[in-house]
Amino acid sequence: MDVISSSIKTYNIWFEISGVEVGQHLYWQIGGLQIHAQVLITSWVVIAILLVSVIIAVRNPQTIPTDGQNLFEYILEFIRDLSKTQIGDEYGPWIPFIGTMFLFIFVSNWSGALLPWKIIELPHGELAAPTNDINTTVALALLTSVAYFYAGLSKKGLSYFEKYIKPTPILLPINILEDFTKPLSLSFRLFGNILADELVVVVLVSLVPLVIPIPVMLLGLFTSGIQALIFATLAAAYIGESMEGHH
Amino acid sequence: MASTVMATKPIALAKASPSLSPRKISIRAQAKPSSTSIPNLKRLTSKLLFSVPSIAMLAATPLPALAEMEKAGLFDFNLTLPIIAIEFLLLMVALDKLYFSPLGAFMDARDAKIRAELSEVKDTSAEVKELEEKAVAVMRAARAEIAAALSKMKKEMTAELEVKLAEEQARIELELAAALNNLEKEKEEALRVLDAQIDALSEEIVRKVLPTT
Secondary structure, three states, X not given: OHHHHHHHHHOHHXXXXXXXXXXXXXXXXXXXXXEEHHHHHHHHHXXXXXXXXXXXXXXXXXXXXXXXXXXXXXXXXXXXXXXXXXXXXXXXXXXXXXXXXXXXXXXXXXXXXXXXXXXOOOOOOOOOOHHHOHHHHHHHHHHHXXXXXXXXXXXXXXXXXXXXXXXXXXXXXXXXXXXXXXXXXXXXXXXXXXXXXXXXHHHHHHHOOOOOHHHHHHHHHHHHHHHHHHHHHHHHHHHHHHHOOOO | XXXXXXXXXXXXXXXXXXXXXXXXXXXXXXXXXXXXXXXXHHHHHHHHHHHXXXXXXXXXXXXXXXXXXXXXXXXXXOOHHHHHHHHHHHHXXXXXXXXXXXXXXXXXXXXXXXXHHHHHHHHHHHHHHHHHHHHHHHHHHHHHHHHHHHHHHHHHHXXXXXHHHHHHHHHHHHHHHHHHHHHHHHHHHHHHHHHHHHHHHHHHHHHHHOOOO
């Protein structure tokens, strides 16, 4: 303890820049309830980035696409292909959901890794990727749950609930449990990956600030992109799974 | 952990209330450094035994007594969850109106147009083949005509030529015959003359050679 406190005193200026505060949030109050303001602020920035870039790139579509339009056409084709592979032929109505899921998580994760949030100092807590907060990831996972329930019910009606006893009725408890583990695993996978990556980078930066953290940051970019893809793919897979096998 | 236990300020103890929040992984300096001299074990254990009941008492006090900022942790669910959900749904609608639908429709229209043009091109190529075949047939017919006309002309020409040739040959033969006749006549004449001369000459020779008797 003594050793740590003395090193804290010596390198205080560096701690001010590279300190990490897990579990510290900036609180706003609405009525009797609290809000993690830093998550809201960063999510607004992410939404602004998405909407502005989309508006600029897709303004006058040309037959031979310009660079921005080409990029967004590629993204749309990618999302379409992903949805079609997982959901099947009726993938059309689900493209906005899967696409927004993928883009929101991807831009959130990369904004947390690439944008210099620490420049803006908050009175309490700090700005980071909005997906490093359990509220965000659980919200997205619950939306996915609602989506696949809605998909199954709207396609099959009440006979959707037959799937709980489908292979054999013995598996009923497991099938019910699956409805809880699906959103749980989705949310925790994303939350754990993003928060852990942030922590690793911050701790490394506080220890060896110059070149060593860079491979870990690149790995973080890679895995956070993969996590966005995984979340979107699993959401599409759950939707496809609840819609399948009717006719 | 030891440092926070050692500090006796209630706020510091409140920070250390373990039952409500996971341990902050903060590497910011927390308690005053001066009070964290390395304890010996006995003092530590006695302090622990002493402070556990006080911590329990403080934990029992109602929530507002604790600093609001410090009760949070990693798993802090609050109004943020539904707000993010609503933001996501609004973003979904906005992106659909601005990006997925318009660009998707544009891309599909472009694909359909390209496909239509491709099939059109395939059709006109069949037409083009037809026209080509017609052209080839016409060419063949023309060539056949020309060849027929050519051969006809050739036949006529050769017939004419043969006629002319026969005529000329006949003329030439006649002339040749006439010339030969002339030559024969002249030969006979010459022979007659020579005969007469030969007779005379032989008389001379005999007179000259034989002694004159």
